[in-house]
Amino acid sequence: MAQQNRDRSSFDHEKLDVYQLELSFLAWVTKLLKEIKADSPGLHREVCDQLDRASLSALLNTAEGNGKRQGRQRAKFFDDARGSAVECAACLDATVAKELVTEDRIADGKAMLVRVVGMLTKLVERFESEANRIREDEAFYSPKDPTRSRPRPSSSITAGIEDENK
Numbered sequence: 001m002a003q004q005n006r007d008r009s010s011f012d013h014e015k016l017d018v019y020q021l022e023l024s025f026l027a028w029v030t031k032l033l034k035e036i037k038a039d040s041p042g043l044h045r046e047v048c049d050q051l052d053r054a055s056l057s058a059l060l061n062t063a064e065g066n067g068k069r070q071g072r073q074r075a076k077f078f079d080d081a082r083g084s085a086v087e088c089a090a091c092l093d094a095t096v097a098k099e100l101v102t103e104d105r106i107a108d109g110k111a112m113l114v115r116v117v118g119m120l121t122k123l124v125e126r127f128e129s130e131a132n133r134i135r136e137d138e139a140f141y142s143p144k145d146p147t148r149s150r151p152r153p154s155s156s157i158t159a160g161i162e163d164e165n166k
Contacts, residue, residue, distance in 0.1 A: 011063070011067075012066055012067070013062060013063040013066040013067065016062065016066060017119065018062060018116060018119035018120060018123070019059070019062050019063060019066070021112060021115055021116050021119070022055075022058050022059040022062055022081075022085075022116055023059065024112060025055060025058075025088070025109060025112045025113065025116065026055050026056065026059055028108065028109055028112065029051060029052070029055045029088070029109060030052075032095075032101070032105070032106070032109065033048050033051065033052060035101075036048055036095065036100050036101060039100075040100050044095075044098075044100055047091055047094045047095055047098060047100070048095075050087070050091050051088060051091035051092070051095070054084045054085075054087040054088045054091060055084070055088050057080075057081070057084040057087075058081045058082075058084035058085045058088065058116065059081075061077045061078070061080040061081035061084060062077070062078065062081040062120070064077050065077025065078045065080075065081065065123075071127040071128070072127070072128070074123075074127040075123075075124050075126075075127035075128040078120050078123040078124045078127065079120075079124045081120050082116075082117055082120035082121060082124060085113050085116045085117050085120065086113075086117060088109075088113055089110055089113045089114075089117075092106040092109055092110055092113075093106075
């Protein structure tokens with residue numbers, strides 16, 4: 001089914017493997033939350049609400065980050081998504097600690113989260129390094145080499161200012 005969704009997708013974020021995996025995790029965690037709510041009335045609210053919010057936050061930050069044009073902004077959203085995925089893992093641990101589920105029950109979810117966090121880490125690294133990469137034209141303006149002359153801007157806005165300074 002995921003492949004069918006990718007073939008018909010109209011947004012770039014839908015083509016990301018990490019987004020598709022986050023969708024799978026969201027579906028998985030929704031079933032888990034229904035089970036917990038049915039088996040443990042009243043004991044689950046805080047951790048289940050937090051798990052629900054964090055799983056949705058990871059998905060939404062991934063989608064929004066992929067829509068950003070600047071590398072630094074993209075890295076920030078992917079990093080936020082990664083933080084939410086790690087938060088999901090902690091929430092799953094909390095459900096075990098509160099004896100709402102067993103470790104065996106959450107093993108598949110944690111395995112998905114390990115993959116999600118790894119993918120998001122690679123995306124953060126990619127776009128952080130892209131944002132910090134010095135381009136050739138920026139290197140020309142480096143303050144480390146004061147002997148280089150700087151070309152004068154040629155835009156129409158600065159042309160008027162240059163005329164006034166003559």
